[in-house]
Amino acid sequence: MNEMFDLAIVGAGPAGLAALIAAGEASEQRMHIALLDNRPQPGGQYYLQPPLAFQPLAFQPPAFQPPHRSAVHHRAEAQAVFARAQAIDACRLLDTDVWNISPLKQGGWQLDLRMPDGLGRLEARGVILAVGAYDRPVPFPGWTLPGVMTAGAVQNLLKSQGVLPGQRIVVSGSGPLSWAVAANLVEAGAHGVALLEAAPRLLRRALPHGMALWGQWARVCEGIHYWRVLRRARVPICVGWAAIAAHGEQEVRAVEIARLAEDWSPLAGVENRRTLEADTLVVGYGFTPATQLSRLIGCRHVLDPSGQYDIPVRSSEMASSQPAVWIVGDGARIGGAALAQIEGQIAGLAAAGALGFLKPDHTQALINRLHRSLRREQRFADMLAALFTPRAGWYALAQEDTLICRCEDVSLGKIKAAVQSGAQTVNEVKGLTRAGMGFCQGRLCGDSVARVVHAVHRSPVRNRSAAPEPATPRPPLWPLSLTELSAPIKQVTPACRPSKPA
Amino acid sequence: MRIIPNSPLAPAARGAPLTLWIDGRPVTAFAGETLAAVLFVEGRRVIYRPAVDGTSTRPRGVYCGMGICFECLVWVETPVGTGDDSHLRAVRACLTPVESGMRIHTSRPNPSQPRSND
Numbered sequence: 001m002n003e004m005f006d007l008a009i010v011g012a013g014p015a016g017l018a019a020l021i022a023a024g025e026a027s028e029q030r031m032h033i034a035l036l037d038n039r040p041q042p043g044g045q046y047y048l049q050p051p052l053a054f055q056p057l058a059f060q061p062p063a064f065q066p067p068h069r070s071a072v073h074h075r076a077e078a079q080a081v082f083a084r085a086q087a088i089d090a091c092r093l094l095d096t097d098v099w100n101i102s103p104l105k106q107g108g109w110q111l112d113l114r115m116p117d118g119l120g121r122l123e124a125r126g127v128i129l130a131v132g133a134y135d136r137p138v139p140f141p142g143w144t145l146p147g148v149m150t151a152g153a154v155q156n157l158l159k160s161q162g163v164l165p166g167q168r169i170v171v172s173g174s175g176p177l178s179w180a181v182a183a184n185l186v187e188a189g190a191h192g193v194a195l196l197e198a199a200p201r202l203l204r205r206a207l208p209h210g211m212a213l214w215g216q217w218a219r220v221c222e223g224i225h226y227w228r229v230l231r232r233a234r235v236p237i238c239v240g241w242a243a244i245a246a247h248g249e250q251e252v253r254a255v256e257i258a259r260l261a262e263d264w265s266p267l268a269g270v271e272n273r274r275t276l277e278a279d280t281l282v283v284g285y286g287f288t289p290a291t292q293l294s295r296l297i298g299c300r301h302v303l304d305p306s307g308q309y310d311i312p313v314r315s316s317e318m319a320s321s322q323p324a325v326w327i328v329g330d331g332a333r334i335g336g337a338a339l340a341q342i343e344g345q346i347a348g349l350a351a352a353g354a355l356g357f358l359k360p361d362h363t364q365a366l367i368n369r370l371h372r373s374l375r376r377e378q379r380f381a382d383m384l385a386a387l388f389t390p391r392a393g394w395y396a397l398a399q400e401d402t403l404i405c406r407c408e409d410v411s412l413g414k415i416k417a418a419v420q421s422g423a424q425t426v427n428e429v430k431g432l433t434r435a436g437m438g439f440c441q442g443r444l445c446g447d448s449v450a451r452v453v454h455a456v457h458r459s460p461v462r463n464r465s466a467a468p469e470p471a472t473p474r475p476p477l478w479p480l481s482l483t484e485l486s487a488p489i490k491q492v493t494p495a496c497r498p499s500k501p502a
Numbered sequence: 503m504r505i506i507p508n509s510p511l512a513p514a515a516r517g518a519p520l521t522l523w524i525d526g527r528p529v530t531a532f533a534g535e536t537l538a539a540v541l542f543v544e545g546r547r548v549i550y551r552p553a554v555d556g557t558s559t560r561p562r563g564v565y566c567g568m569g570i571c572f573e574c575l576v577w578v579e580t581p582v583g584t585g586d587d588s589h590l591r592a593v594r595a596c597l598t599p600v601e602s603g604m605r606i607h608t609s610r611p612n613p614s615q616p617r618s619n620d
Contacts, residue, residue: 053517053534146563153567161539439572
């Protein structure tokens, strides 16, 4: 059994790092932990780091003054988290994709990996999934044009690479991230930024939620900072408006915007439409949890109360329906980094307890204390979801010729035809049209296809009224090349030295 | 465009300068940058992907920017003599760091075309 890890943590963002720290610091004996992430550095999208080559010396003081208190706070927080995580003895496998997880006969799980130098695998008694989320894909006419990109993509370019995506930029989204991205674009030197906040009648709807802001002072300060940056730069801010189409031959040249009705459908009439000249359109309408791994290993899922996506069923200790699998953070339910960190701590402690590294009563006491802050963060997350979650009208932007599956060039018209000719499930549409068979494995088109299936059949599948079951994930979850498949597979063991090829 | 140095968002430092080839043209970049970042800096954000029917190409570009969507796939020439006969490797521009001497293509080069030599 010494070939086996005690715990594998998939994802080194806020949730995964919190789980690592909690499990590592609380354990009474040495626990063999593997920490895996597909990026070359830990931190995820929230503690986004510049590449290593941009940091000639470790812990070099920043060459500039961070622009505001919350940024200073954010950086200090990131450094503190990295320092505590670094102190935990764990096998760190970065730049590594987990493309399959399967149960072992003797208990525990096998993880199949793609590492920088080839394929690998490891075995672990328990698994914490902390894989995060990605920007929710919303198809609209022109969304495949170069220059249309997600808020997450722009954040990566700005904060990790120090590169501006364009000059005349329309930011269209809902929620705090698009405000932050617009302010960051201004601070980075973009000249023509316009911000569209899609949520209609935001202020009036926000008032009843005012109390959820109590105690969230750092967030309030950050919001005020962004607002001041945008005001100072005279950035037009249109609340209740959103981009409904991008135009251009080879890349974005113009963006069509519209005022939205209560159900988020674009209002007709010239007074509710404008066309803006722009070279870049940034879109961000919330996030979709990456549930491919949790669905692949057979964890039970239900539809989130917001009706937007599937979430794994979890106990109060973040345990999934599969043995020794805990799921935390935005990959389980969208709630942001603060909530993800608390969930990560709970799962880290629960895993350490369940695997025999902590006394059970001690574990429970620690977890109970965390549940109070969990509820506070959950209230804040619920407020954001109530205010900024897109409504049904928003998913009707695509026209017959708009591509839904970008990988395999499948239009809305083709998907509708497949459903009308009898396809009852997302899997059947996939078989008929190839939608979801491409490189992204349906991560971008899956929800859209499910909506078409539901709109035509209106039949509750799996006793759910809002959307049919997503396509079944199949390994490999990430495309592998034949060169990679033909090379020997390395076994990764707690000694963290890949053993001789098996 | 790289962010101007006096911006609060400018990186503290960049890596060492290096040269790579984009569609046959030499381009200066800095270690640590991704291919996607360099494509944006060079104003070459349009990637021509073969359509599924195989007869035409379609303009695409960086969409998700974090390795999910595969829309930013570009073709990298594999170095001569590595025993890799495939000649070209498709990589996600948003995740792949630049390397000195790298030759990348934003549209799929004709397979019969001879490999470019230094």
